[in-house]
Amino acid sequence: TGSSRPQRMLKAVQKNATKGDPKSVISAIDYYCRHKEWAMNVGDEKGLILDSVLTEVNPSTALELGTYCGYSTVRIARLLSPGSKLITIEFNPAFAAVARQIIAYAGLQDKVTLVEGPSGDLIPKMKERFGIKSFDFVFLDHWKDRYVPDTKLLEDCGLLRKGTVLLADNVICPGAPEYLKYVRNSPRYESQYYKSNLEYTKVEDGLEKSVFLG
Numbered sequence: 001t002g003s004s005r006p007q008r009m010l011k012a013v014q015k016n017a018t019k020g021d022p023k024s025v026i027s028a029i030d031y032y033c034r035h036k037e038w039a040m041n042v043g044d045e046k047g048l049i050l051d052s053v054l055t056e057v058n059p060s061t062a063l064e065l066g067t068y069c070g071y072s073t074v075r076i077a078r079l080l081s082p083g084s085k086l087i088t089i090e091f092n093p094a095f096a097a098v099a100r101q102i103i104a105y106a107g108l109q110d111k112v113t114l115v116e117g118p119s120g121d122l123i124p125k126m127k128e129r130f131g132i133k134s135f136d137f138v139f140l141d142h143w144k145d146r147y148v149p150d151t152k153l154l155e156d157c158g159l160l161r162k163g164t165v166l167l168a169d170n171v172i173c174p175g176a177p178e179y180l181k182y183v184r185n186s187p188r189y190e191s192q193y194y195k196s197n198l199e200y201t202k203v204e205d206g207l208e209k210s211v212f213l214g
C-alpha cells in the first residue's frame with residue numbers, strides 16, 4: 001500500500017522546512033496543501049485569525065480538539081509563553097503518529113501533550129490526569145457534531161472559567177449550525193464571527209470566538 005496524505009505532508013515538511021523552525025514548518029505545509037494536495041488544516045488565512053486571538057488571550061493552558069497532522073498545534077504552541085501548555089486530542093492513531101513527528105520537527109514537543117482518544121472520554125479526565133484547573137483557551141476543530149456536547153462537557157467538568165475563550169473552526173464549511181445556535185443564544189457566552197475562507201480555497205468559512213462568562 002502506498003503512503004497516506006498525512007505521510008506525504010510529513011515528507012514535505014522534512015524536505016522543505018528547517019528543523020526547530022515552526023514558521024518554516026507552517027509554510028511548508030501551507031505550500032504543499034495549496035499547490036500539491038489539499039488537506040483539512042486550518043490553513044494560512046484562518047491561521048492569521050487564530051494567531052491574533054491567541055496573542056490577545058496569551059493562554060497558560062490551552063486545549064485543542066482535533067490535532068490532525070499538527071498544523072494548528074504548531075501554530076498555537078509557537079505563540080505560547082514559556083511554561084504554558086497545550087493539550088491536543090486526536091482520535092485517529094495514524095494522524096496522531098504524523099502529528100507527533102511534525103510537532104517534534106518544529107521543536108515544540110515540550111509545550112505540547114498529544115493525547116489519543118475520543119474527546120468525550122478524555123475531557124472528564126483532564127483534571128486528574130494533567131492537573132488542569134481550567135483552560136484559558138480551547139480550539140475546536142474535530143467532529144463538527146461534537147462541538148456542542150463537548151462544550152457542555154467542558155462546562156460541566158468545571159474546565160471553563162470566566163473569560164475562557166473558545167475558538168471554533170469550520171462553523172460555515174462543513175458547518176456547525178447547532179454550535180452557532182448554542183453559543184449565540186446562550187447568556188453564558190459572548191460570541192463573535194470571523195468571516196474567512198475554507199483552507200486553501202475561495203469557499204466561505206469562518207471561525208466563531210466565544211468568551212465564557214461564567
Ligand SMILES: O=C(NCCCCCn1ccc2cnccc21)c1cc(-c2ccc(F)cc2)cc(O)c1O
Pocket residue numbers: 040041042065066067068089090091092117118119120141142143144146169170173174198199
Ligand atoms: O472534518 C473536519 N475535521 C475533523 C476531522 C475528524 C476529527 C476526529 N477527531 C479528532 C479528535 C477527536 C476527538 N474525539 C472525537 C473525534 C475526534 C474538517 C473537514 C473539513 C472539510 C472537509 C471536506 C470539505 F469538502 C470541506 C471541508 C475542513 C476542516 O477544517 C475540518 O476540520
Ligand SMILES: [Mg+2]
Pocket residue numbers: 040041042141169170
Ligand atoms: Mg478544521
